[in-house]
Amino acid sequence: MPKISLKISLILLILGLAFAQTTIKYQIPDAGTEYGIGVAVKVNGAGALVACDAADNDVVGVIVAKETSGGNRYYLVSSAGVTTAYFKANATNITAGDKLTTAAGGSLYVAGAGEVYVGIAVEDGPAAGQATLKKVILTINYINSGAYIRDQNLLEQIADFWISGNGHMGSLTVDSAGVINNDGVDADFQVKGDNEDNLIFADASADRVGIGTATPSVRLDIESSAAEDGIDINNTAADGDPRLAFQLSGTSVFTMGIDDGDADKFKIGTTAIGTNTRMTIDSDGIISLDTQSRARAYISADQSIPNNSWTKVEFDAEDFDQQSEFDSATNYRFTATVTGYYQVNCRVEFDYHTAGSRGIAIYVNGAVNSYGSSFMGSAAIGALVNDIVYLTAGQYIEVFVFQDSGGALDLNSGSETSYISIHKSS
Numbered sequence: 001m002p003k004i005s006l007k008i009s010l011i012l013l014i015l016g017l018a019f020a021q022t023t024i025k026y027q028i029p030d031a032g033t034e035y036g037i038g039v040a041v042k043v044n045g046a047g048a049l050v051a052c053d054a055a056d057n058d059v060v061g062v063i064v065a066k067e068t069s070g071g072n073r074y075y076l077v078s079s080a081g082v083t084t085a086y087f088k089a090n091a092t093n094i095t096a097g098d099k100l101t102t103a104a105g106g107s108l109y110v111a112g113a114g115e116v117y118v119g120i121a122v123e124d125g126p127a128a129g130q131a132t133l134k135k136v137i138l139t140i141n142y143i144n145s146g147a148y149i150r151d152q153n154l155l156e157q158i159a160d161f162w163i164s165g166n167g168h169m170g171s172l173t174v175d176s177a178g179v180i181n182n183d184g185v186d187a188d189f190q191v192k193g194d195n196e197d198n199l200i201f202a203d204a205s206a207d208r209v210g211i212g213t214a215t216p217s218v219r220l221d222i223e224s225s226a227a228e229d230g231i232d233i234n235n236t237a238a239d240g241d242p243r244l245a246f247q248l249s250g251t252s253v254f255t256m257g258i259d260d261g262d263a264d265k266f267k268i269g270t271t272a273i274g275t276n277t278r279m280t281i282d283s284d285g286i287i288s289l290d291t292q293s294r295a296r297a298y299i300s301a302d303q304s305i306p307n308n309s310w311t312k313v314e315f316d317a318e319d320f321d322q323q324s325e326f327d328s329a330t331n332y333r334f335t336a337t338v339t340g341y342y343q344v345n346c347r348v349e350f351d352y353h354t355a356g357s358r359g360i361a362i363y364v365n366g367a368v369n370s371y372g373s374s375f376m377g378s379a380a381i382g383a384l385v386n387d388i389v390y391l392t393a394g395q396y397i398e399v400f401v402f403q404d405s406g407g408a409l410d411l412n413s414g415s416e417t418s419y420i421s422i423h424k425s426s
Helices: 003-018
Strands: 022-026 040-043 049-051 061-069 072-087 099-102 108-110 119-121 133-139 159-163 169-174 189-191 200-203 208-211 220-222 243-248 251-259 265-269 279-281 294-298 303-305 317-321 333-335 340-350 353-364 367-371 375-378 381-391 396-403 409-411 419-424
Touching (some): 040 061, 340 353, 340 396, 340 409, 353 381, 367 381, 381 396
Parallel strands (some): 208 220
Antiparallel strands (some): 022 072, 040 049, 072 133, 099 108, 099 119, 119 133, 189 200, 243 251, 251 265, 265 279, 294 317, 294 419, 303 409, 333 396, 340 381, 340 419, 353 367, 353 375, 353 396
16 A cells, blocks of 8 residues: 555544544424435424535535434534545535535535535546535534534523634524533533623632622622623513512511602612611602611609609600600610610709709610709709610610709609600611
Protein backbone atom coordinates (compact mmCIF):
# COMPACT_ATOMS: atom_id res chain seq x y z
CA MET A 1 0.00 0.00 0.00
CA PRO A 2 1.41 3.40 -0.88
CA LYS A 3 2.37 5.64 2.07
CA ILE A 4 -0.18 8.31 1.17
CA SER A 5 -3.01 5.75 1.20
CA LEU A 6 -1.83 4.48 4.58
CA LYS A 7 -1.87 8.02 5.99
CA ILE A 8 -5.43 8.61 4.72
CA SER A 9 -6.58 5.34 6.26
CA LEU A 10 -5.08 6.30 9.61
CA ILE A 11 -6.72 9.73 9.48
CA LEU A 12 -10.11 8.16 8.74
CA LEU A 13 -9.66 5.68 11.59
CA ILE A 14 -8.80 8.49 14.04
CA LEU A 15 -11.75 10.57 12.89
CA GLY A 16 -14.04 7.57 13.22
CA LEU A 17 -12.95 7.07 16.83
CA ALA A 18 -12.96 10.77 17.72
CA PHE A 19 -16.52 11.48 16.53
CA ALA A 20 -18.80 9.00 18.25
CA GLN A 21 -21.98 9.07 16.22
CA THR A 22 -24.97 10.75 17.82
CA THR A 23 -28.39 9.67 16.64
CA ILE A 24 -31.87 10.89 17.33
CA LYS A 25 -34.93 8.68 16.88
CA TYR A 26 -37.84 11.09 16.47
CA GLN A 27 -41.07 9.47 17.67
CA ILE A 28 -43.02 12.04 15.70
CA PRO A 29 -44.55 11.82 12.24
CA ASP A 30 -43.24 13.47 9.14
CA ALA A 31 -45.35 16.19 7.58
CA GLY A 32 -47.01 13.70 5.24
CA THR A 33 -44.12 13.14 2.89
CA GLU A 34 -41.99 10.05 3.34
CA TYR A 35 -38.28 10.76 3.15
CA GLY A 36 -35.49 8.48 2.09
CA ILE A 37 -32.13 7.71 3.61
CA GLY A 38 -29.63 10.58 3.37
CA VAL A 39 -32.13 13.44 3.40
CA ALA A 40 -31.22 16.35 5.67
CA VAL A 41 -34.22 17.18 7.86
CA LYS A 42 -35.47 19.72 10.39
CA VAL A 43 -38.50 20.01 12.67
CA ASN A 44 -41.27 22.35 11.58
CA GLY A 45 -43.52 24.48 13.76
CA ALA A 46 -46.04 21.63 14.06
CA GLY A 47 -43.38 19.29 15.40
CA ALA A 48 -43.03 17.18 12.26
CA LEU A 49 -39.93 16.21 10.29
CA VAL A 50 -39.55 17.99 6.96
CA ALA A 51 -36.76 18.22 4.42
CA CYS A 52 -34.36 21.12 4.73
CA ASP A 53 -34.28 24.09 2.40
CA ALA A 54 -31.18 25.46 0.72
CA ALA A 55 -28.41 26.37 3.21
CA ASP A 56 -30.88 25.71 6.01
CA ASN A 57 -29.92 26.89 9.50
CA ASP A 58 -32.57 24.70 11.15
CA VAL A 59 -31.09 21.33 10.19
CA VAL A 60 -31.12 18.76 13.01
CA GLY A 61 -29.53 15.85 11.16
CA VAL A 62 -29.52 13.46 8.21
CA ILE A 63 -31.81 10.42 7.98
CA VAL A 64 -29.73 7.22 8.22
CA ALA A 65 -32.55 4.74 8.89
CA LYS A 66 -36.34 4.58 9.15
CA GLU A 67 -39.07 2.17 10.12
CA THR A 68 -42.86 1.96 10.03
CA SER A 69 -44.86 0.88 13.06
CA GLY A 70 -48.57 1.10 13.71
CA GLY A 71 -49.08 3.16 10.61
CA ASN A 72 -46.51 5.78 11.67
CA ARG A 73 -43.07 6.35 10.18
CA TYR A 74 -40.13 6.74 12.54
CA TYR A 75 -36.77 8.13 11.55
CA LEU A 76 -33.26 7.61 12.86
CA VAL A 77 -31.42 10.88 12.37
CA SER A 78 -27.66 11.28 12.67
CA SER A 79 -26.21 14.61 13.66
CA ALA A 80 -22.54 13.85 14.36
CA GLY A 81 -19.84 11.31 13.61
CA VAL A 82 -18.47 9.54 10.58
CA THR A 83 -21.63 8.25 8.96
CA THR A 84 -21.76 5.69 6.18
CA ALA A 85 -24.90 5.78 4.08
CA TYR A 86 -25.97 6.66 0.58
CA PHE A 87 -26.75 10.30 0.90
CA LYS A 88 -28.70 12.20 -1.65
CA ALA A 89 -26.19 14.63 -3.15
CA ASN A 90 -27.09 17.59 -5.26
CA ALA A 91 -25.94 17.71 -8.91
CA THR A 92 -22.54 19.10 -7.97
CA ASN A 93 -19.10 17.54 -8.00
CA ILE A 94 -18.14 16.84 -4.36
CA THR A 95 -14.53 16.22 -3.41
CA ALA A 96 -13.24 14.66 -0.19
CA GLY A 97 -12.72 17.45 2.33
CA ASP A 98 -15.49 19.71 0.94
CA LYS A 99 -17.72 21.36 3.53
CA LEU A 100 -21.35 20.50 2.84
CA THR A 101 -24.61 22.36 3.33
CA THR A 102 -28.21 21.56 2.46
CA ALA A 103 -30.01 22.09 -0.82
CA ALA A 104 -33.74 22.36 -1.38
CA GLY A 105 -35.37 19.00 -0.66
CA GLY A 106 -32.70 18.02 1.85
CA SER A 107 -29.87 17.01 -0.49
CA LEU A 108 -26.25 17.99 0.13
CA TYR A 109 -23.93 20.20 -1.86
CA VAL A 110 -20.74 22.16 -1.41
CA ALA A 111 -21.19 25.05 1.05
CA GLY A 112 -20.50 28.53 -0.20
CA ALA A 113 -18.90 31.41 1.70
CA GLY A 114 -20.95 32.38 4.75
CA GLU A 115 -23.24 29.32 4.57
CA VAL A 116 -23.55 27.12 7.64
CA TYR A 117 -22.17 23.66 6.96
CA VAL A 118 -23.55 20.40 8.34
CA GLY A 119 -20.78 18.01 7.41
CA ILE A 120 -17.52 17.30 5.62
CA ALA A 121 -17.18 14.83 2.76
CA VAL A 122 -14.80 11.97 3.51
CA GLU A 123 -14.73 10.68 -0.07
CA ASP A 124 -15.19 12.06 -3.53
CA GLY A 125 -18.84 12.26 -4.44
CA PRO A 126 -20.53 11.38 -7.67
CA ALA A 127 -20.04 13.31 -10.82
CA ALA A 128 -22.49 16.05 -11.61
CA GLY A 129 -25.93 14.61 -12.31
CA GLN A 130 -25.44 11.48 -10.17
CA ALA A 131 -27.12 11.13 -6.79
CA THR A 132 -25.09 9.21 -4.21
CA LEU A 133 -22.48 10.17 -1.66
CA LYS A 134 -21.36 7.48 0.77
CA LYS A 135 -19.27 8.79 3.68
CA VAL A 136 -19.74 12.12 5.47
CA ILE A 137 -18.44 13.48 8.78
CA LEU A 138 -21.59 15.11 10.17
CA THR A 139 -20.66 18.10 12.34
CA ILE A 140 -24.03 19.54 13.28
CA ASN A 141 -23.38 18.92 16.96
CA TYR A 142 -19.86 20.27 16.81
CA ILE A 143 -20.57 23.65 15.23
CA ASN A 144 -20.77 25.08 18.73
CA SER A 145 -19.59 22.59 21.30
CA GLY A 146 -22.19 21.89 23.96
CA ALA A 147 -24.99 23.81 22.23
CA TYR A 148 -27.03 21.03 20.73
CA ILE A 149 -29.93 18.67 21.37
CA ARG A 150 -29.17 14.99 21.80
CA ASP A 151 -30.96 11.70 22.50
CA GLN A 152 -34.29 13.29 21.80
CA ASN A 153 -37.02 10.67 21.79
CA LEU A 154 -40.13 12.27 23.25
CA LEU A 155 -42.50 14.75 21.68
CA GLU A 156 -42.32 16.96 24.80
CA GLN A 157 -38.58 17.40 24.29
CA ILE A 158 -38.84 18.91 20.81
CA ALA A 159 -37.32 22.36 20.48
CA ASP A 160 -36.85 24.63 17.48
CA PHE A 161 -33.41 26.20 17.11
CA TRP A 162 -31.24 27.69 14.47
CA ILE A 163 -27.49 28.00 14.07
CA SER A 164 -26.11 31.22 12.70
CA GLY A 165 -23.58 31.46 9.90
CA ASN A 166 -20.73 32.02 12.32
CA GLY A 167 -21.49 28.71 14.00
CA HIS A 168 -23.33 29.96 17.10
CA MET A 169 -26.77 29.00 18.29
CA GLY A 170 -28.92 32.02 17.56
CA SER A 171 -32.11 31.22 19.51
CA LEU A 172 -33.79 28.44 21.40
CA THR A 173 -37.53 28.05 21.90
CA VAL A 174 -38.88 25.48 24.37
CA ASP A 175 -42.63 24.92 24.18
CA SER A 176 -42.92 22.63 27.20
CA ALA A 177 -41.23 21.83 30.51
CA GLY A 178 -37.45 21.63 30.42
CA VAL A 179 -34.51 21.30 32.78
CA ILE A 180 -31.05 22.81 32.52
CA ASN A 181 -28.35 20.64 34.11
CA ASN A 182 -30.75 17.73 34.62
CA ASP A 183 -27.89 15.53 35.87
CA GLY A 184 -27.22 17.94 38.76
CA VAL A 185 -23.50 18.20 38.07
CA ASP A 186 -21.16 21.11 38.75
CA ALA A 187 -21.92 22.86 35.46
CA ASP A 188 -22.45 26.63 35.63
CA PHE A 189 -24.99 28.37 33.39
CA GLN A 190 -24.33 31.83 31.97
CA VAL A 191 -26.37 34.34 29.95
CA LYS A 192 -24.47 37.25 28.41
CA GLY A 193 -25.82 40.67 27.45
CA ASP A 194 -24.54 43.31 25.05
CA ASN A 195 -22.43 44.95 27.74
CA GLU A 196 -22.74 42.60 30.71
CA ASP A 197 -20.96 39.25 30.62
CA ASN A 198 -22.96 37.99 33.59
CA LEU A 199 -26.49 39.09 32.81
CA ILE A 200 -27.48 35.86 34.57
CA PHE A 201 -24.95 33.49 36.13
CA ALA A 202 -25.96 30.27 37.88
CA ASP A 203 -23.19 28.94 40.10
CA ALA A 204 -23.96 25.22 40.22
CA SER A 205 -21.41 24.32 42.88
CA ALA A 206 -22.67 26.98 45.34
CA ASP A 207 -26.35 26.77 44.28
CA ARG A 208 -26.45 30.54 43.84
CA VAL A 209 -27.56 32.93 41.12
CA GLY A 210 -25.77 36.15 40.23
CA ILE A 211 -26.99 39.10 38.21
CA GLY A 212 -24.02 41.21 37.22
CA THR A 213 -21.59 38.88 38.97
CA ALA A 214 -20.01 35.47 38.36
CA THR A 215 -19.31 35.00 42.07
CA PRO A 216 -22.69 35.33 43.84
CA SER A 217 -22.25 35.42 47.62
CA VAL A 218 -25.87 34.62 48.52
CA ARG A 219 -28.74 32.71 46.89
CA LEU A 220 -29.54 35.74 44.69
CA ASP A 221 -26.78 38.35 44.37
CA ILE A 222 -27.44 41.47 42.28
CA GLU A 223 -24.48 43.72 41.53
CA SER A 224 -24.23 46.77 39.28
CA SER A 225 -21.73 49.54 38.62
CA ALA A 226 -24.43 51.86 37.24
CA ALA A 227 -25.02 55.12 39.09
CA GLU A 228 -28.72 54.31 39.35
CA ASP A 229 -29.94 50.73 39.28
CA GLY A 230 -32.35 48.56 41.18
CA ILE A 231 -35.40 46.30 41.04
CA ASP A 232 -38.78 47.37 39.66
CA ILE A 233 -42.01 45.61 40.66
CA ASN A 234 -44.73 46.83 38.32
CA ASN A 235 -48.29 45.58 38.80
CA THR A 236 -50.45 46.56 35.82
CA ALA A 237 -53.73 45.10 37.12
CA ALA A 238 -56.65 47.50 37.57
CA ASP A 239 -56.53 46.97 41.35
CA GLY A 240 -53.09 45.41 41.73
CA ASP A 241 -50.85 45.56 44.77
CA PRO A 242 -47.12 45.29 43.96
CA ARG A 243 -45.55 43.70 47.04
CA LEU A 244 -42.53 41.93 48.46
CA ALA A 245 -42.90 39.20 51.11
CA PHE A 246 -40.36 37.82 53.58
CA GLN A 247 -41.13 34.26 54.62
CA LEU A 248 -39.95 31.70 57.13
CA SER A 249 -40.79 28.06 56.37
CA GLY A 250 -43.33 29.13 53.75
CA THR A 251 -45.21 31.65 55.92
CA SER A 252 -44.99 35.39 55.26
CA VAL A 253 -43.72 37.12 58.39
CA PHE A 254 -43.51 40.60 56.87
CA THR A 255 -45.06 41.82 53.62
CA MET A 256 -44.49 45.29 52.18
CA GLY A 257 -46.00 46.97 49.17
CA ILE A 258 -48.53 49.41 47.73
CA ASP A 259 -52.20 49.10 48.70
CA ASP A 260 -53.99 50.19 45.54
CA GLY A 261 -57.33 49.84 47.31
CA ASP A 262 -56.32 52.39 49.96
CA ALA A 263 -55.12 55.45 48.05
CA ASP A 264 -51.84 53.78 46.98
CA LYS A 265 -50.43 53.87 50.50
CA PHE A 266 -47.19 52.04 51.23
CA LYS A 267 -47.78 49.47 53.95
CA ILE A 268 -45.90 46.89 55.94
CA GLY A 269 -48.03 44.05 57.23
CA THR A 270 -47.60 40.42 58.20
CA THR A 271 -49.05 37.78 55.85
CA ALA A 272 -50.34 40.57 53.58
CA ILE A 273 -49.94 44.35 53.38
CA GLY A 274 -53.48 44.81 54.72
CA THR A 275 -53.19 42.14 57.43
CA ASN A 276 -51.95 43.34 60.84
CA THR A 277 -50.56 46.47 59.19
CA ARG A 278 -47.55 47.68 61.15
CA MET A 279 -46.70 50.86 59.26
CA THR A 280 -48.37 53.08 56.67
CA ILE A 281 -46.95 55.95 54.60
CA ASP A 282 -49.41 57.99 52.56
CA SER A 283 -48.74 60.04 49.42
CA ASP A 284 -48.04 63.15 51.55
CA GLY A 285 -45.28 61.36 53.44
CA ILE A 286 -47.27 61.05 56.67
CA ILE A 287 -46.14 57.97 58.60
CA SER A 288 -48.56 55.98 60.74
CA LEU A 289 -47.21 53.35 63.13
CA ASP A 290 -50.41 51.39 63.34
CA THR A 291 -49.53 49.15 66.29
CA GLN A 292 -46.96 51.29 68.10
CA SER A 293 -47.19 51.12 71.89
CA ARG A 294 -49.42 53.89 73.26
CA ALA A 295 -51.87 54.34 76.12
CA ARG A 296 -53.93 57.03 77.88
CA ALA A 297 -55.61 56.71 81.28
CA TYR A 298 -57.38 59.02 83.76
CA ILE A 299 -59.04 59.22 87.17
CA SER A 300 -62.74 58.44 86.92
CA ALA A 301 -63.53 59.49 90.53
CA ASP A 302 -61.90 62.00 92.89
CA GLN A 303 -58.94 60.47 94.75
CA SER A 304 -58.08 61.52 98.32
CA ILE A 305 -54.38 62.25 98.81
CA PRO A 306 -53.18 62.08 102.45
CA ASN A 307 -51.19 64.88 104.02
CA ASN A 308 -47.38 64.93 103.79
CA SER A 309 -46.96 61.62 101.93
CA TRP A 310 -45.97 60.72 98.35
CA THR A 311 -48.98 58.78 97.06
CA LYS A 312 -49.53 56.85 93.82
CA VAL A 313 -52.18 58.24 91.50
CA GLU A 314 -54.83 55.63 90.75
CA PHE A 315 -55.59 56.02 87.04
CA ASP A 316 -58.58 53.66 86.92
CA ALA A 317 -60.03 54.31 83.47
CA GLU A 318 -58.58 54.18 79.94
CA ASP A 319 -59.13 56.09 76.71
CA PHE A 320 -56.95 53.63 74.75
CA ASP A 321 -54.24 51.02 75.31
CA GLN A 322 -52.82 49.71 72.01
CA GLN A 323 -50.72 46.86 73.42
CA SER A 324 -52.66 46.22 76.67
CA GLU A 325 -49.77 47.55 78.76
CA PHE A 326 -51.71 49.75 81.20
CA ASP A 327 -53.13 48.20 84.38
CA SER A 328 -56.08 50.39 85.38
CA ALA A 329 -57.63 47.82 87.72
CA THR A 330 -55.04 46.86 90.32
CA ASN A 331 -51.57 48.45 90.11
CA TYR A 332 -52.42 51.59 88.10
CA ARG A 333 -49.19 51.40 86.13
CA PHE A 334 -47.84 51.11 82.59
CA THR A 335 -45.55 48.10 81.98
CA ALA A 336 -43.47 48.14 78.78
CA THR A 337 -43.60 45.00 76.65
CA VAL A 338 -40.82 46.24 74.33
CA THR A 339 -37.54 47.94 75.24
CA GLY A 340 -37.28 51.54 74.03
CA TYR A 341 -37.82 55.24 74.68
CA TYR A 342 -41.27 56.38 75.90
CA GLN A 343 -42.73 59.86 75.94
CA VAL A 344 -44.61 60.38 79.23
CA ASN A 345 -47.03 63.28 79.78
CA CYS A 346 -49.10 63.68 82.95
CA ARG A 347 -51.38 66.28 84.52
CA VAL A 348 -53.36 66.07 87.75
CA GLU A 349 -55.52 68.71 89.38
CA PHE A 350 -55.59 69.25 93.16
CA ASP A 351 -58.78 70.55 94.76
CA TYR A 352 -58.91 74.15 96.12
CA HIS A 353 -56.78 74.81 99.23
CA THR A 354 -54.51 77.68 100.11
CA ALA A 355 -52.19 76.01 102.58
CA GLY A 356 -49.05 73.93 101.92
CA SER A 357 -47.26 72.86 98.76
CA ARG A 358 -47.98 70.42 95.90
CA GLY A 359 -45.67 68.10 93.92
CA ILE A 360 -45.72 65.40 91.20
CA ALA A 361 -43.15 62.84 89.95
CA ILE A 362 -42.68 59.97 87.50
CA TYR A 363 -41.53 56.73 89.15
CA VAL A 364 -39.83 53.84 87.33
CA ASN A 365 -39.97 50.47 89.07
CA GLY A 366 -40.88 52.15 92.36
CA ALA A 367 -38.16 54.81 92.34
CA VAL A 368 -38.27 58.48 91.40
CA ASN A 369 -37.20 59.08 87.80
CA SER A 370 -38.17 62.73 87.28
CA TYR A 371 -39.98 65.44 89.21
CA GLY A 372 -42.53 67.79 87.74
CA SER A 373 -43.84 71.18 88.81
CA SER A 374 -44.14 72.12 92.49
CA PHE A 375 -45.96 75.08 93.95
CA MET A 376 -47.55 76.48 97.08
CA GLY A 377 -51.25 76.03 97.77
CA SER A 378 -53.78 78.25 96.05
CA ALA A 379 -56.97 77.79 94.13
CA ALA A 380 -57.52 74.48 92.26
CA ILE A 381 -54.54 74.06 89.95
CA GLY A 382 -52.95 71.37 87.76
CA ALA A 383 -49.57 69.81 88.47
CA LEU A 384 -47.57 68.72 85.37
CA VAL A 385 -44.72 66.32 84.62
CA ASN A 386 -43.27 65.38 81.21
CA ASP A 387 -40.22 63.36 80.25
CA ILE A 388 -38.77 60.80 77.82
CA VAL A 389 -38.11 57.63 79.78
CA TYR A 390 -36.02 54.65 78.69
CA LEU A 391 -37.60 51.35 79.67
CA THR A 392 -36.50 47.80 79.17
CA ALA A 393 -39.21 45.21 78.59
CA GLY A 394 -40.92 44.50 81.92
CA GLN A 395 -40.12 47.83 83.60
CA TYR A 396 -43.10 49.95 84.68
CA ILE A 397 -44.10 53.59 85.09
CA GLU A 398 -46.23 55.07 87.88
CA VAL A 399 -47.07 58.65 88.92
CA PHE A 400 -46.88 59.84 92.52
CA VAL A 401 -48.11 63.14 93.99
CA PHE A 402 -47.47 65.06 97.22
CA GLN A 403 -49.32 67.69 99.28
CA ASP A 404 -48.92 69.07 102.80
CA SER A 405 -52.00 71.22 103.23
CA GLY A 406 -52.48 69.93 106.79
CA GLY A 407 -55.12 67.34 105.89
CA ALA A 408 -56.29 65.08 103.08
CA LEU A 409 -56.77 66.79 99.72
CA ASP A 410 -58.59 65.46 96.66
CA LEU A 411 -57.38 65.06 93.10
CA ASN A 412 -60.18 66.13 90.81
CA SER A 413 -61.39 63.44 88.41
CA GLY A 414 -62.04 63.52 84.67
CA SER A 415 -60.36 62.54 81.39
CA GLU A 416 -59.60 66.18 80.68
CA THR A 417 -58.49 67.01 84.24
CA SER A 418 -56.23 64.29 85.72
CA TYR A 419 -54.67 62.01 83.12
CA ILE A 420 -51.51 60.30 81.84
CA SER A 421 -50.48 59.52 78.26
CA ILE A 422 -47.56 57.35 77.20
CA HIS A 423 -46.28 56.76 73.67
CA LYS A 424 -43.28 54.74 72.52
CA SER A 425 -41.16 57.09 70.41
CA SER A 426 -38.35 54.74 69.37
